[in-house]
Amino acid sequence: MGANASTPKGVLIILAAGLGTRLGGRDKGALPWPQGATLLGHQLVVAEAAGFESLAVVRGGDVALPQRVVNRSPQDGLASSLKIGLKAARDRFGEVTLGILLVDQPFVTPEDILTVYEAFQRRPSDVHAVRARYDGTPGHPVFFDSHWDGRVSQLHGDRGLGPLWTTSEDARWVDIAVGGRPHPAFDIDTDEAYLKALTWVK
Secondary structure (H helix, E strand, O other), X not given: OOOOOOOOOEEEEEEEOOOOHHHOOOOHHHOEEOOOEEHHHHHXXXXXXXXXXXXXXXXXXXXXXXXEEEOOOHXXXXXXXXXXXXXXXXXXXXXXXXXXXXXXXXXOOHHHHXXXXXXXXXXXXXXXXXXXXXXXXXXXXXXXXXXXXXXXXXXXXXXXXXXXXXXOOOEEEEEEOOOOOOOOXXXXXXXXXXXXXXXXXX
């Protein structure tokens, strides 16, 4: 559906269709997580707590849910999920602000999301994308407007939006201090990382 009176302030696309090759091929989004039952469930809760609609790009599972869309070719890499999420979000919500979260970065908080979104809302007219940076480390969310749709649609392989930050003059960083909490850019890519992350959950 297109934009209408109920159009949200923004839509968070949660990328959750990875092959999980370093996790034995397991679906990361389905990994048990104390806050939200699964990693994907947790990210859906975080998005809602920040006041956003969410759309998860998954490789399977209960795809009948309206919050989910399937990437039937996850072997094509991260870029394929970005493009599928972009098309689905535009078809359903129109030209709203879009944000990107990764299912395997569960320590991004609703406050982090809102900090980046508010910076995006205050951006100069010639800036079309804003990304979180935690104590100097690039992270998520990334927010962008429709000016970036064409660039996202041209991405290929297993690389996300990161390379665009080195080639785009209309992109900005938002610096966020981490303090004593788990690092928001921490990725759950291996069993070791998953077990370590579980010890940090409060």
